[in-house]
Amino acid sequence: MNFKAISAAALAAVLTAGTMTATAQHLTGAGATFPNPIYSRWFSEYSAAHPGVQINYQSVGSGAGIRQVSEKTVDFGASDGPMSDEQLAASKVKLVHVPTVLGAVVPVYNIPGAKTALKFAPDVIADIYLGKITKWNDPRIVKDNPGVSLPDHQILPVYRSDGSGTTYIFTDFLSKVSPAFASTIGKNTSVRWPLGIGQKGNEGVAGMVRNSPFSFGYVELIYAKANNMEYGYVRNAAGKWLQASTDGVTAAAAGAAKNMPADYRVSITNAPGADAYPISSFTWLLIPIKSDDPAKGKVIKDFLTWMLDKGEAEANQMTYAPLPKSVIEMERKTIATIQ
Amino acid sequence: MNEPKLIPMPQTVVTAPKMDAVPSGDAQPAQTRLAAPSVIRQFLNQKSSGRVPDGLFGGLMLICALSIFVIVLLIVFVLVRDSRLSLHAFGFKFFTGTVWDPVSGDFGALPFIYGTVVSSLLAVAMSVPLALLVAIFVLEICPQFLRGPISFLTELLAAIPSVVYGLWGVFVLVPIIRDQVGPVLEKYLGWTGFFAEPNFGVSIFTASVILAIMIFPVISSISRDVMKVVPPSQREAALALGATRWEMIRISVLRNSRIGIVGSVILGLGRALGETMAVTMVIGNHPDMMKNLFAPGYTLASVIANEFTEATGDLYLSALIEIGLALFLVTIVVNAIARLLVWAVTRGNAARAH
Numbered sequence A: 001m002n003f004k005a006i007s008a009a010a011l012a013a014v015l016t017a018g019t020m021t022a023t024a025q026h027l028t029g030a031g032a033t034f035p036n037p038i039y040s041r042w043f044s045e046y047s048a049a050h051p052g053v054q055i056n057y058q059s060v061g062s063g064a065g066i067r068q069v070s071e072k073t074v075d076f077g078a079s080d081g082p083m084s085d086e087q088l089a090a091s092k093v094k095l096v097h098v099p100t101v102l103g104a105v106v107p108v109y110n111i112p113g114a115k116t117a118l119k120f121a122p123d124v125i126a127d128i129y130l131g132k133i134t135k136w137n138d139p140r141i142v143k144d145n146p147g148v149s150l151p152d153h154q155i156l157p158v159y160r161s162d163g164s165g166t167t168y169i170f171t172d173f174l175s176k177v178s179p180a181f182a183s184t185i186g187k188n189t190s191v192r193w194p195l196g197i198g199q200k201g202n203e204g205v206a207g208m209v210r211n212s213p214f215s216f217g218y219v220e221l222i223y224a225k226a227n228n229m230e231y232g233y234v235r236n237a238a239g240k241w242l243q244a245s246t247d248g249v250t251a252a253a254a255g256a257a258k259n260m261p262a263d264y265r266v267s268i269t270n271a272p273g274a275d276a277y278p279i280s281s282f283t284w285l286l287i288p289i290k291s292d293d294p295a296k297g298k299v300i301k302d303f304l305t306w307m308l309d310k311g312e313a314e315a316n317q318m319t320y321a322p323l324p325k326s327v328i329e330m331e332r333k334t335i336a337t338i339q
Numbered sequence B: 001m002n003e004p005k006l007i008p009m010p011q012t013v014v015t016a017p018k019m020d021a022v023p024s025g026d027a028q029p030a031q032t033r034l035a036a037p038s039v040i041r042q043f044l045n046q047k048s049s050g051r052v053p054d055g056l057f058g059g060l061m062l063i064c065a066l067s068i069f070v071i072v073l074l075i076v077f078v079l080v081r082d083s084r085l086s087l088h089a090f091g092f093k094f095f096t097g098t099v100w101d102p103v104s105g106d107f108g109a110l111p112f113i114y115g116t117v118v119s120s121l122l123a124v125a126m127s128v129p130l131a132l133l134v135a136i137f138v139l140e141i142c143p144q145f146l147r148g149p150i151s152f153l154t155e156l157l158a159a160i161p162s163v164v165y166g167l168w169g170v171f172v173l174v175p176i177i178r179d180q181v182g183p184v185l186e187k188y189l190g191w192t193g194f195f196a197e198p199n200f201g202v203s204i205f206t207a208s209v210i211l212a213i214m215i216f217p218v219i220s221s222i223s224r225d226v227m228k229v230v231p232p233s234q235r236e237a238a239l240a241l242g243a244t245r246w247e248m249i250r251i252s253v254l255r256n257s258r259i260g261i262v263g264s265v266i267l268g269l270g271r272a273l274g275e276t277m278a279v280t281m282v283i284g285n286h287p288d289m290m291k292n293l294f295a296p297g298y299t300l301a302s303v304i305a306n307e308f309t310e311a312t313g314d315l316y317l318s319a320l321i322e323i324g325l326a327l328f329l330v331t332i333v334v335n336a337i338a339r340l341l342v343w344a345v346t347r348g349n350a351a352r353a354h
Helices: A002-023 A036-049 A062-070 A085-090 A122-130 A139-144 A165-177 A179-184 A201-211 A221-226 A246-257 A294-318 A325-336 B002-006 B008-013 B015-021 B027-033 B038-047 B051-082 B084-090 B110-141 B144-159 B162-192 B204-228 B232-240 B245-274 B277-282 B300-307 B314-346
Strands: A025-031 A053-058 A076-079 A095-110 A156-160 A197-199 A215-220 A233-235 A241-243 A280-288
Touching: A025 A062, A025 A280, A025 A294, A036 A053, A036 A095, A036 A294, A053 A294, A062 A076, A062 A085, A062 A280, A095 A165, A095 A201, A095 A221, A095 A246, A095 A294, A095 A325, A122 A139, A122 A156, A122 A165, A122 A179, A122 A233, A156 A165, A156 A201, A165 A179, A165 A215, A165 A280, A197 A201, A201 A215, A201 A221, A201 B162, A215 A221, A246 A280, A246 A325, A280 A294, A294 A325, B051 B084, B051 B314, B084 B314, B110 B144, B110 B204, B110 B245, B110 B300, B110 B314, B144 B204, B162 B204, B162 B277, B204 B245, B204 B277, B232 B245, B245 B314, B277 B300, B300 B314
Parallel strands: A025 A053, A025 A076, A156 A197, A156 A215
Antiparallel strands: A076 A280, A095 A215, A095 A280, A233 A241
């Protein structure tokens, strides 16, 4: 009697579990670490609003994300840098780039006793990393910072030792503003720095700069804000000195949106516009145009629409810069083509 | 330890079976030849048949031993297979090239090999004297009440995760080496060229100090255990012949346990060569080959940990896997040299006292 009741209950449980899994959708994505906090939040909120949909995101790095989505081991990828033409050609599935939010990179430094935020011209930053500007009291730094007493001390450049989207954005910007930087170093997730010290992660660079007097480094805007770090001004393409802010980053995207290519693979560093912060970049989701499983394609499509409608509004409070309106409208058309 | 216990047992229990066994004719010559163990043998035979378990156990051990070969061969196979692009593109130049440029796709591993070998050897050089002296002290000189705490703390050091060592290195060791140790070394040893400005605190030297602390418990506790098994009669003999305490330690303890001590050093060296996290956090991650130990460096394990996740492009990935192959080869070569040294030192003079 008892046994029968239990087995009936167990059978019922198995049956309901069976029907649950039949309708549940499990999606897996992998890629960039930079947008991981907001992606995690989006995916959990989306799952809460859509019972039966589970999206699992692994922040394994942009390179691994590109590899995994190209090999079809995950349902979608994510990257801080756009895929190259060769990478797109080598992919086993046709992919489309979908910009989600924007990030920025800020210069940080440690000069004992410095009170006001310093200003760094783009070519000055490039020459610090090229080893052409070696002292803090170099005339070119002094010229941009009138009234600040700069020490006669060697600059210690600090860079990211791990491959990262942050380094990609930073070197992309420096390659645009300095021909010498473009020809000797170039842009990539890791590059060959001629001098300086490498540290792992934003926390590594920030820690090194904080602990080493007279050092200079670069970190993500979000990291600098979350840790209340002071960071420098950078001169943008319009000649205006700007300290990074989410508004400045969105403005850079809006400036670049006017000639946005149809595949969204665009660099918005050194973007035009008086309020555009120059070291900014999109981060992208890499979505298969046609998923093998149509049900999954439908979920992805629905999620992307949800992201534009609801998700973008949350970007600002997490210190990510949201997409400008013009890009959102453009993306709606792209999303309509996803199957 | 076990044998003395076993012997009296069969004598009391097994007298009857022995009588039974005698009439069976074929066993007779064998038993007379193995006159002494026959009682025990029969007792054991009674418990179980020796042949089958012996064979099984022997086979099992053979499989376990051969699995080492299989594992090593598999590692080499995968490393070579996945790095074939880079092997093909650079050939042997990969191991002598000094440029590591992911942008232009030019890859050479020499600065990483240099950083790995120099930081590990320096760590061993710093750690071995300390570890041996601690081991000798604990075993021979230490008062009883200190022995427990020292041994416990030594083993505790081995249990600390490497990322904790790294954090401690960044926040404690780096400032000390930059502001306190560095200037002193520059002043007194600056003429050697090994200690020179600029010293930012993160350097090959700092990495070596961290590594020395990390491999200290391995070397110290293994060599202590090795010294412990030197028979007391050896010590007493040396003392009886009029040796001082130091002479006794040198002649009977160190002399008899030197192969075990070298084994512990090789184990420590192996850990130092492969250590990743703590080293990455304090070495500066700049692929340079400088005589100045205060300059930043880079190790093979660190570059893999740093760049693997974001490596895009097949050649780049392949070059990183070849770095793994290089680390494997460096480990083999360094171990082989260490073993050759042991062989050269111990060959033919095992019986001599000094």
